[in-house]
Amino acid sequence: MKRLLPLILFLSACADRSQMPPEQLGAGTFASYQCKQCHRVGYEGGDAGPDLTFAGVRKSKEFMALWLKDPAAWQPNTMMPNFHLNDDARANLAAYMASLKGELYRKGEAPWDKVKGDPVARGKELFLRVGCVTCHGREGKGGYLNNNVKGSTVPSLFKVKEGFSKEELINKMKIGVRYPAKEDPQGPEPHLWMPAWGEVLRPDELADLADYLISLYPPELEGSDDDW
Ligand code: HEC
Ligand code: HEC
Incomplete structure (x- = not known):
C-alpha cells in the first residue's frame, strides 16, 4: 500500500485536473508559459505587451x-512569439483570458486613479490599461487588422475631434x-468589434478617455510613444 500511495495520489490529481473548468486550467498554462513576463494581469506582470x-x-x-494560433497573422511585426500550442492548451488559455473582465482593478486603487488632476494623462493611462490600444493602436494611430471590414483594419482615433463632440x-x-x-x-462577421465600455467603465473614466482622444489632434508626426 505504501508503495502504491504516490500512484494513487498521482491518479487522483489527474482526475481533479480533468474536472477543472477550462479557465482554471488556462490560468495554469498562462503561468507555465510565463506569459506574465510580457503581460500584466492586475497588479503583476511585465509591460512588453498589452495589459490583459x-x-x-x-x-x-x-x-x-x-x-x-498565429499572432503574426494579425500583427506581422509582433514581438509575441508563436508558442505552437496544442488545441487544448489554446482553448484553455482563451477561456482564461475571456474570463478577465477588469475586476482585479476594482478591488483596490486602479492604476489610472494614481494620476491626479490631469484628465488627459488619466485618460491615456485608461487607454493603455483597459486596452483600447490593442485595437486602435498607440496614440490611436490605428493599424490592427480586422477581417471583412472596409480598409481591413480597426479605425484610427486621432481625428475624432473633427467629427465628434465630447458628449x-x-x-x-x-x-x-x-x-x-x-x-x-x-x-463573415468581423472578429473585432467596439465593446460597450459603459458596462465596465464609470462616467468619470469615459469622460477622461474622451479628453485624451480629443488631445490626440493634431497627431504628432514624429516621436510616437511605445508604451503598453
Ligand atoms: C515577448 C513578449 C510576449 C510574450 C512572452 C507573450 N506575449 Fe502576448 N503579446 C505581446 C505583444 C507585444 C502583444 C501585442 C501585439 C502587438 O502589437 O505586437 C501581445 C498580444 C497578446 C494578445 C492580444 C492582444 C490583447 O491584449 O487584446 C493576447 C490575447 C496575448 N498576447 C496573450 C498571450 C499569452 C496567453 C501568452 C503566453 C502563452 C503571451 N501572450 C506571451 C507580447 C508577448
Ligand atoms: C476589440 C477592438 C476594440 C477595442 C478594444 C476598442 N475599440 Fe473602439 N472601435 C473598434 C471598432 C471595430 C470600431 C469601428 C466601429 C464601426 O465600424 O463603426 C471602433 C470605433 C471606435 C470609435 C468611433 C470612431 C469613429 O470614427 O467612428 C471610438 C471613439 C472608439 N472606438 C474608442 C475606443 C476607446 C476609447 C476604446 C477603449 C476604451 C476602444 N475604442 C476600444 C474596436 C475596438
Whole structure:
C-alpha cells in the first residue's frame, strides 16, 4: 500500500485536473508559459505587451484562440512569439483570458486613479490599461487588422475631434458598435468589434478617455510613444 500511495495520489490529481473548468486550467498554462513576463494581469506582470486585465471585455474567446494560433497573422511585426500550442492548451488559455473582465482593478486603487488632476494623462493611462490600444493602436494611430471590414483594419482615433463632440464620444464608447459594417455583406462577421465600455467603465473614466482622444489632434508626426 505504501508503495502504491504516490500512484494513487498521482491518479487522483489527474482526475481533479480533468474536472477543472477550462479557465482554471488556462490560468495554469498562462503561468507555465510565463506569459506574465510580457503581460500584466492586475497588479503583476511585465509591460512588453498589452495589459490583459480587461482582455475578456475586448476580445472574444474565439478571437483569442485565433491570435494564439498565429499572432503574426494579425500583427506581422509582433514581438509575441508563436508558442505552437496544442488545441487544448489554446482553448484553455482563451477561456482564461475571456474570463478577465477588469475586476482585479476594482478591488483596490486602479492604476489610472494614481494620476491626479490631469484628465488627459488619466485618460491615456485608461487607454493603455483597459486596452483600447490593442485595437486602435498607440496614440490611436490605428493599424490592427480586422477581417471583412472596409480598409481591413480597426479605425484610427486621432481625428475624432473633427467629427465628434465630447458628449458624442462618451456616448459612442458607452454603447460601442457590436456589428461593424462589413466589406462583403455576404461574408463573415468581423472578429473585432467596439465593446460597450459603459458596462465596465464609470462616467468619470469615459469622460477622461474622451479628453485624451480629443488631445490626440493634431497627431504628432514624429516621436510616437511605445508604451503598453
Ligand atoms: C515577448 C513578449 C510576449 C510574450 C512572452 C507573450 N506575449 Fe502576448 N503579446 C505581446 C505583444 C507585444 C502583444 C501585442 C501585439 C502587438 O502589437 O505586437 C501581445 C498580444 C497578446 C494578445 C492580444 C492582444 C490583447 O491584449 O487584446 C493576447 C490575447 C496575448 N498576447 C496573450 C498571450 C499569452 C496567453 C501568452 C503566453 C502563452 C503571451 N501572450 C506571451 C507580447 C508577448
Ligand atoms: C476589440 C477592438 C476594440 C477595442 C478594444 C476598442 N475599440 Fe473602439 N472601435 C473598434 C471598432 C471595430 C470600431 C469601428 C466601429 C464601426 O465600424 O463603426 C471602433 C470605433 C471606435 C470609435 C468611433 C470612431 C469613429 O470614427 O467612428 C471610438 C471613439 C472608439 N472606438 C474608442 C475606443 C476607446 C476609447 C476604446 C477603449 C476604451 C476602444 N475604442 C476600444 C474596436 C475596438
